[in-house]
Amino acid sequence: MTPALLGIDLGTTRVKVGFVAPDGTPLGIARTSYPIDVDPTTGRAEQDQEAWWSGLVSAIQELTAEQRRDVLGISIAGHGPSLSPVDAAGRPTARAITWLDSRSTLEAEALARLTGLRGWSLGVLPAALWLERHDPEAAARTRWYLNSWEAMTLRLTGRAAMSLVADQPFPNAEIVAEAGIDPSRIPDEIPAGVPVGRLRADVATELGLEAGTRVVAGLVDAFASFHGAGLVEAGDAIDVGGAAGGFGVYADRPVEAAGSLCTPAPLPGLFSVGGAMAATGQALDWFAGDVLGGGLTIEALIAEAAAVPAGADGLVFLPYLAGERSPLWDPAARGALAGLTLRHGRAEITRAILEAAALAIRHVADPIQRAGVRVSAMRVCGGPAHSEAWNQIKADVTGFGVKVPRVLETTVVGAAIVAAVGVGVHPDLPAAIRAMTSIERELEPNPALRETYDRLYEAYDALHPAIAPVVARLGRPAAEVSA
Numbered sequence: 001m002t003p004a005l006l007g008i009d010l011g012t013t014r015v016k017v018g019f020v021a022p023d024g025t026p027l028g029i030a031r032t033s034y035p036i037d038v039d040p041t042t043g044r045a046e047q048d049q050e051a052w053w054s055g056l057v058s059a060i061q062e063l064t065a066e067q068r069r070d071v072l073g074i075s076i077a078g079h080g081p082s083l084s085p086v087d088a089a090g091r092p093t094a095r096a097i098t099w100l101d102s103r104s105t106l107e108a109e110a111l112a113r114l115t116g117l118r119g120w121s122l123g124v125l126p127a128a129l130w131l132e133r134h135d136p137e138a139a140a141r142t143r144w145y146l147n148s149w150e151a152m153t154l155r156l157t158g159r160a161a162m163s164l165v166a167d168q169p170f171p172n173a174e175i176v177a178e179a180g181i182d183p184s185r186i187p188d189e190i191p192a193g194v195p196v197g198r199l200r201a202d203v204a205t206e207l208g209l210e211a212g213t214r215v216v217a218g219l220v221d222a223f224a225s226f227h228g229a230g231l232v233e234a235g236d237a238i239d240v241g242g243a244a245g246g247f248g249v250y251a252d253r254p255v256e257a258a259g260s261l262c263t264p265a266p267l268p269g270l271f272s273v274g275g276a277m278a279a280t281g282q283a284l285d286w287f288a289g290d291v292l293g294g295g296l297t298i299e300a301l302i303a304e305a306a307a308v309p310a311g312a313d314g315l316v317f318l319p320y321l322a323g324e325r326s327p328l329w330d331p332a333a334r335g336a337l338a339g340l341t342l343r344h345g346r347a348e349i350t351r352a353i354l355e356a357a358a359l360a361i362r363h364v365a366d367p368i369q370r371a372g373v374r375v376s377a378m379r380v381c382g383g384p385a386h387s388e389a390w391n392q393i394k395a396d397v398t399g400f401g402v403k404v405p406r407v408l409e410t411t412v413v414g415a416a417i418v419a420a421v422g423v424g425v426h427p428d429l430p431a432a433i434r435a436m437t438s439i440e441r442e443l444e445p446n447p448a449l450r451e452t453y454d455r456l457y458e459a460y461d462a463l464h465p466a467i468a469p470v471v472a473r474l475g476r477p478a479a480e481v482s483a
Contacts, residue, residue: 004069007416009221010052010078010148012036012243016409017059019069020416022425024436026407030062043331045100049084049092053155057206064208071209073423075216077224077415078149081120083127085142090154094138097127100322102331104130111179115171119261128181145185149218156215157197160187163217167264192219193418216422218415222246222276223266227417228410229379230437232430234270237375239361239394241382245280247364248272249375257367259327267429273373275326275364280357281384283319287353305351306389310449314339315352316459319360327364334471338463354390358397359460365398377401381410395445397453402443
């Protein structure tokens with residue numbers, strides 16, 4: 001049988017699994033979707049962990065039913081930070097509190113003051129503290145507080161472990177206890193890319209895989225996408241695509257940039273500077289489905305928008321449909337479409353949504369560049385990167401050269417890269433990345449559009465501060481507003 005790595009991308013709305021050859025060639029990919037329960041009025045964004053597991057099982061079964069492979073290793077990349085409270089066997093003790101959930105804002109602020117860490121550097125600790133404060137019965141049932149990929153790895157192997165990349169800092173047990181979290185519910189640390197255990201026999205039978213296959217500690221999906229897109233040097237940047245969207249660039253030193261986070265990169269000696277947004281990719285799905293009723297495909301909408309001149313005929317869209325993370329870090333932020341007239345239609349609005357995804361990247365990248373970080377080129381990946389028109393918009397709006405990887409399912413490939421290193425197929429991550437990724441084509445920004453997009457970016461940057469007081473007023477109870 002042909003040898004392969006099994007890379008798993010446990011995304012926010014669906015799981016993708018793929019057999020990947022040691023040279024990075026995709027040998028087969030299967031997908032399964034699952035829902036997310038979001039209530040913007042309370043900030044709740046939860047998921048059923050069993051839906052993750054059943055989706056993962058279904059996707060792998062589809063893959064193994066089609067082809068038999070000599071699977072050398074398995075690794076999972078997952079969305080996060082998403083708290084997965086489980087018992088000793090990995091069964092859920094409460095619904096997962098996903099990265100979209102904003103109820104633990106106060107807990108995050110308290111932990112930041114205590115630890116000096118912020119944002120996703122705190123991992124699942126803010127949500128865990130929120131659970132202990134607001135649902136102590138669920139907390140009492142819980143053996144482990146895990147991230148999404150760690151919870152699924154526990155189900156595969158029977159071992160709980162917290163996987164950390166490179167030099168990633170994490171509070172010690174004393175600080176965790178001081179914060180009000182039971183430290184015994186935080187498992188031992190293990191470096192991402194190190195084998196956690198072997199595939200349990202009962203699970204292997206269910207999945208159609210060999211019992212005893214090595215399972216390697218995974219990582220957050222964004223970092224896996226960095227690997228799968230081919231980032232290895234300072235200046236390499238990425239648009240992670242997906243439902244949320246995000247921008248990151250590697251630097252050779254720690255960098256402070258407004259609205260961004262700087263953490264040790266998943267490669268030793270480098271730092272990752274950037275941030276994840278909340279719904280830049282999902283905004284187009286929302287418009288196509290919830291607003292237009294699903295009558296047109298995404299591809300058809302993008303084709304219409306491509307015929308609209310740059311600037312969407314004076315429209316600017318804020319894609320804050322689920323609040324916004326970087327660079328605003330404002331769960332109360334809301335979407336807006338400014339500049340509407342009777343002459344605007346579906347194509348112009350679609351164009352504004354596409355441009356907003358690029359403007360959001362520029363919004364994150366600008367302070368980073370002002371802090372002295374060079375962006376050599378930006379890789380694009382995920383579903384949006386299939387569109388040449390959207391890729392070109394991103395190049396034109398940001399001013400970055402855009403590189404399109406040969407395989408756009410970069411998170412699946414990234415998870416396979418981690419597995420390959422963990423089982424010794426490649427000696428280290430840089431070698432594995434270079435061996436398993438390549439660039440298919442490159443796009444350069446159109447200098448003739450620079451002035452247009454500079455003006456549009458100025459409007460985009462000014463719009464949220466201008467409307468935020470009004471949006472806040474709309475979100476308050478009617479009696480309070482009247483008073």
